[in-house]
Amino acid sequence: MAKGNINVSVENIFPLIKKFLYSDHEIFLRELISNGTDATLKLKHLTSIGESKSEYGNPIIEVKIDKEGKKLHIIDQGLGMTADEVEKYINQVAFSGAEEFLDQYKDSAKDSGIIGHFGLGFYSAFMVAEKVEIITKSHKEGTTAAHWTCDGSPEFTLEPHDKTDRGTEIILHIAEDSTEFLEEARISSLLYKYNKFMPIPIKFGTKEVNDPDHKPETTTDAEGKETTEPQKKITVDNIINNPNPAWTKQPTELESDDYNNFYRELYPSQFEDPLFHIHLNVDYPFNLTGILYFPKMTQDMAMQKDKIQLYQNQVYVTDNVEGIVPEFLTMLRGVIDSPDIPLNVSRSYLQADGAVKKISSYITRKVADKLKSLFNNNREEFEAKWNDIKIVIEYGMLSEDKFFDKADAFALYPTVDGKYYTYDELYNAIKAKQTDKDNKLVILYTSNQEEQHSYIEAAKDKGYQVLLLDSPIVSHLMQKLESTKENITFSRVDADSIDKLIAKDETVISKLDEDQTKALDALLKDVIPSEKFMVQLEPMDSNATPFMITQPEFMRRMKEMQASGGGGGMQMFGNMPEMYNLVVNTNSDLVNEILNTEAKDKQAHLITQSLDLARLSQGLLKGKELSDFIKRSYELLK
Numbered sequence: 325m326a327k328g329n330i331n332v333s334v335e336n337i338f339p340l341i342k343k344f345l346y347s348d349h350e351i352f353l354r355e356l357i358s359n360g361t362d363a364t365l366k367l368k369h370l371t372s373i374g375e376s377k378s379e380y381g382n383p384i385i386e387v388k389i390d391k392e393g394k395k396l397h398i399i400d401q402g403l404g405m406t407a408d409e410v411e412k413y414i415n416q417v418a419f420s421g422a423e424e425f426l427d428q429y430k431d432s433a434k435d436s437g438i439i440g441h442f443g444l445g446f447y448s449a450f451m452v453a454e455k456v457e458i459i460t461k462s463h464k465e466g467t468t469a470a471h472w473t474c475d476g477s478p479e480f481t482l483e484p485h486d487k488t489d490r491g492t493e494i495i496l497h498i499a500e501d502s503t504e505f506l507e508e509a510r511i512s513s514l515l516y517k518y519n520k521f522m523p524i525p526i527k528f529g530t531k532e533v534n535d536p537d538h539k540p541e542t543t544t545d546a547e548g549k550e551t552t553e554p555q556k557k558i559t560v561d562n563i564i565n566n567p568n569p570a571w572t573k574q575p576t577e578l579e580s581d582d583y584n585n586f587y588r589e590l591y592p593s594q595f596e597d598p599l600f601h602i603h604l605n606v607d608y609p610f611n612l613t614g615i616l617y618f619p620k621m622t623q624d625m626a627m628q629k630d631k632i633q634l635y636q637n638q639v640y641v642t643d644n645v646e647g648i649v650p651e652f653l654t655m656l657r658g659v660i661d662s663p664d665i666p667l668n669v670s671r672s673y674l675q676a677d678g679a680v681k682k683i684s685s686y687i688t689r690k691v692a693d694k695l696k697s698l699f700n701n702n703r704e705e706f707e708a709k710w711n712d713i714k715i716v717i718e719y720g721m722l723s724e725d726k727f728f729d730k731a732d733a734f735a736l737y738p739t740v741d742g743k744y745y746t747y748d749e750l751y752n753a754i755k756a757k758q759t760d761k762d763n764k765l766v767i768l769y770t771s772n773q774e775e776q777h778s779y780i781e782a783a784k785d786k787g788y789q790v791l792l793l794d795s796p797i798v799s800h801l802m803q804k805l806e807s808t809k810e811n812i813t814f815s816r817v818d819a820d821s822i823d824k825l826i827a828k829d830e831t832v833i834s835k836l837d838e839d840q841t842k843a844l845d846a847l848l849k850d851v852i853p854s855e856k857f858m859v860q861l862e863p864m865d866s867n868a869t870p871f872m873i874t875q876p877e878f879m880r881r882m883k884e885m886q887a888s889g890g891g892g893g894m895q896m897f898g899n900m901p902e903m904y905n906l907v908v909n910t911n912s913d914l915v916n917e918i919l920n921t922e923a924k925d926k927q928a929h930l931i932t933q934s935l936d937l938a939r940l941s942q943g944l945l946k947g948k949e950l951s952d953f954i955k956r957s958y959e960l961l962k
């Protein structure tokens with residue numbers, strides 16, 4: 325038996341490992357299974373090129389709990405190690421890796437982001453074990469198995485072992501404070517979290533299934549009663565992983581059902597199919613595969629619990645893909661697998677990393693290309709899905725300039741009449757009628773068809789088109805479009821009276837002379853609360869609404885942008901009180917009647933009633949004021 329000291333300068337490294345990695349100690353299992361997987365894949369390669377005489381067969385990795393002995397076993401049938409190799413790879417190489425890690429990150433232990441994503445390899449076993457054994461037999465002919473033990477001090481023992489079959493068994497003597505790792509449920513959930521798509525089958529216990537060779541017979545007795553014999557069960561290995569997940573296959577091998585099934589495998593609690601998928605597959609200048617799904621979005625952007633999962637060669641790493649996937653795409657779901665994403669560094673470093681930047685822009689481009697081809701190939705279907713995908717697209721247009729440029733080809737602007745225009749189509753459809761006297765194109769929109777119904781009707785009567793733009797970030801997008809496209813402006817239908825929304829050269833003559841206008845103004849100001857409404861007298865078509873409430877576009881939009889997270893300079897708008905304009909049509913019969921009514925109280929009554937009607941059509945009449953209005957209206961009916 326050989327004894328010796330592991331090549332390590334720190335007197336006792338294990339307490340350090342334990343301390344630094346405490347928050348994430350569960351990753352030891354992922355590390356050990358990864359090692360077993362690597363050892364198996366290496367053997368596969370060696371046998372395929374004739375470098376190993378060993379029979380590859382159908383190797384699996386087994387995880388076994390020995391509750392009584394307080395041990396956890398991880399057994400592989402990979403290439404194994406000779407005693408010399410244990411000496412070289414475990415005593416020297418592996419430990420220097422751990423040491424290097426500690427050297428580098430000793431001072432930054434607080435940054436758990438680093439630690440959580442760093443694979444400590446074999447030595448992470450000491451986070452949960454007080455003693456570790458390796459029993460390993462190399463695939464090389466004529467070699468003896470080796471048995472290595474270490475109890476957490478730098479001392480180890482290495483002796484021969486009688487193991488005859490190829491592969492490595494790691495035995496962890498679980499420490500007192502880590503007995504949770506002797507619980508079947510805990511191990512099972514860890515295997516599911518980290519290993520469910522690893523490339524070598526992983527066995528954890530056995531399970532009972534119906535015997536496929538047994539077809540239960542049904543017999544009929546003398547009285548004609550049928551009895552079916554019980555189905556025979558057989559015991560089979562409980563394989564916890566799918567070693568060939570969809571993203572590792574070529575898109576040509578997969579049907580749309582396969583993609584949907586894989587989505588359900590990833591997110592078992594999702595009942596709705598995704599809207600569509602994007603298969604990522606690139607091997608130059610970096611390596612990346614994956615499948616992204618567009619789920620059906622809800623208006624609530626925060627409600628997004630199933631996230632994109634990041635894998636490295638089929639080993640789960642994290643579901644925090646911030647920095648790797650552009651932010652607007654973090655609303656998607658699916659898998660990204662890349663050996664080229666550095667996992668052992670902090671997030672801020674990740675964002676500056678050249679390879680990561682390229683990955684991020686590749687993903688953005690792929691998503692844009694996919695959207696474009698969906699739009700080109702089946703516009704009808706794309707339009708039908710627009711409502712569910714618009715948030716992602718609009719958000720992408722706002723946050724990524726490259727995406728903004730590409731999205732011009734497929735971003736849609738729906739009208740209240742169910743038409744869907746691209747920007748260019750919209751421009752051509754409305755430019756003749758909706759260009760104002762200053763040659764500005766005015767794009768009219770509503771955020772709520774029900775609430776702004778009368779305003780929409782007024783615009784339609786003029787032959788204008790009204791867009792339905794109702795997503796929570798659309799005010800930011802309008803702002804961006806106004807600054808990138810030339811000479812356009814967005815205006816909500818209730819931002820002004822229809823003649824002023826798109827001001828043309830023609831002027832409407834007022835039926836009131838100057839004195840009458842002054843008198844009307846005074847009358848209105850007597851009754852109408854000036855802190856809530858700015859009275860605006862306007863000569864309009866005599867049939868146009870006599871009293872109308874509008875809210876200036878600029879102010880309202882700034883407030884909205886602030887509410888949906890504009891931050892910074894927009895703070896001041898959020899604190900402004902709601903301010904409305906009351907537009908009074910001086911050419912209407914009602915105004916004429918108000919002026920010609922002698923009795924003061926009747927005059928005030930008419931004004932109040934008209935104001936309330938205008939508020940009612942904006943949805944602003946509520947509470948006591950609404951009750952008073954209803955009461956007054958009944959009085960009028962008497």
Ligand SMILES: Nc1ncnc2c1ncn2[C@@H]1O[C@H](COP(=O)(O)OP(=O)(O)OP(=O)(O)O)[C@@H](O)[C@H]1O
Pocket residue numbers: 355359360363400402403404405413414417418419421443444445446447492
């Ligand atoms: N189950 C195993 N079968 C065969 N060799 C193994 C096994 N586990 C570990 N080794 C050997 O020990 C070495 C060190 O393992 P360790 O897990 O510490 O580092 P690594 O796998 O090289 O890197 P990482 O830090 O990414 O895990 C491996 O490179 C491999 O040569």
